[in-house]
Amino acid sequence: MILIDGQPMVGRQAGTLDLSRLTVHNIERIEIIKGASSSLYGSEALAGVVNIITREAEKDGKWQGQAGYRLASFGTHDASATLQYNKGIVSLDVFANYFASRGYSLAEAARLPTVEPFHNFTFQPKIKISPSEKLSLMIHSRFYGQDQDYRAFINEALFAGKSLSREWNQTLLVRQTLRKNWKMEYDLYATHYRFDEGLRDAGQVLFEENLYRQWFYRPEIRTHYKMGHNTLTAGVGMNYENPAAYPF
Amino acid sequence: MRFLALGGLVLALLGPLNAQPQSRPDTLPSIDLPDIVITGTRTVRDRMALPVPVTVVSGQAIQRTGLSRLNEVLQEQTGLLTVPDFGGGKVYNCKAWMRPTP
Known part of the structure; x- marks a missing residue:
């Protein structure tokens, strides 16, 4: 199970998750738990949990920016930019990444490349507003999109099209300290993943179409009550999931 | 004879260990690391207080790989x-x- 800042990623096709959807340039750290963690995260965490913690603005009271670009073989471009601000009650971290490749072939004699050309884009703004030490609101968003060529030879005829992936993650989290030893967390998470793929013949007639849609919502209320060295954590929440795929 | 030789070897190994003064300070260089907090239990906790083993890959380590x-x-x-x-x-x-x- 893959989590981004503690919230699950969706969009498994045939049971597997495409990990290359995530760029590593804004990762603060990755926490890996091997072994069943289902009591905390549900049945998907049977084998383990990978939690990706993304960077947050550091406390220094000014605007800060970072930009990076990398050019690599196979026409690979990897560009990232970060803008951070942290002053008073507002903390802001905006991250953007562009990744593209011309694709490559594992077998030189092949008529079509093993990996077709693609380009993708990630945009991840994180806002934190803390009106007082006892209250904070976090709004985390993430948008991802990838376009890739899709071609196939069927009975010696070339069919061509595109593979399109789109992903959206949204977290709204309110943290409230009621008393010195009593904290509340109100959490609302929504995510959507969609995938569209089509093949057309030379006359632009649609030959094949693959679709995938998944919506996932998770509202939760958690409370932490501290009694001496021990903390009691309790909560209530629900999952609503709506996956749809064609033609599977 | 073989037993005696082995015994001598053990004694030879033990000898210098026993000769070390007990109060000698550790000369190995060490760094005090800050306590790492973790979200492995869905709440922020000290890494040492977790009931499950957790592997942490730092952002710096990822950056060094160049991936x-x-x-x-x-x-x-x-x-x-x-x-x-x-x-x-x-x-x-x-x-x-x-x-x-x-």
């Missing part, structure tokens, strides 16, 4: 099994599932 995407980084981790899936050009790189360590 770009998450599949490349997770491929490098022990105990994680990632599976490349070139599925006819549909997905360009890698899909993964995880298997617990034996």
Whole structure:
């Protein structure tokens, strides 16, 4: 199970998750738990949990920016930019990444490349507003999109099209300290993943179409009550999931 | 004879250990690391207080590898099994599932 800042990623096709959807340039750290963690995260965490913690603005009271670009073989471009601000009650971290490749072939004699050309884009703004030490609101968003060529030879005829992936993650989290030893967390998470793929013949007639849609919502209320060295954590929440795929 | 020789070897090994003064300070260089907090239990906790073993890969360590995407980084981790899936050009790189360590 893959989590981004503690919230699950969706969009498994045939049971597997495409990990290359995530760029590593804004990762603060990755926490890996091997072994069943289902009591905390549900049945998907049977084998383990990978939690990706993304960077947050550091406390220094000014605007800060970072930009990076990398050019690599196979026409690979990897560009990232970060803008951070942290002053008073507002903390802001905006991250953007562009990744593209011309694709490559594992077998030189092949008529079509093993990996077709693609380009993708990630945009991840994180806002934190803390009106007082006892209250904070976090709004985390993430948008991802990838376009890739899709071609196939069927009975010696070339069919061509595109593979399109789109992903959206949204977290709204309110943290409230009621008393010195009593904290509340109100959490609302929504995510959507969609995938569209089509093949057309030379006359632009649609030959094949693959679709995938998944919506996932998770509202939760958690409370932490501290009694001496021990903390009691309790909560209530629900999952609503709506996956749809064609033609599977 | 062989027993005696072995005994001599053991004594020779023990000898210098016993000769060390007990109060001698440790001369190995050491750094005090800050307590690492973790979200492995869905609440922020001290790493040492967790009931499960957790592997932490720091952002700095990822940066040093020079890799770009998450599949490349997770491929490098022990105990994680990632599976490349070139599925006819549909997905360009890698899909993964995880298997617990034996």
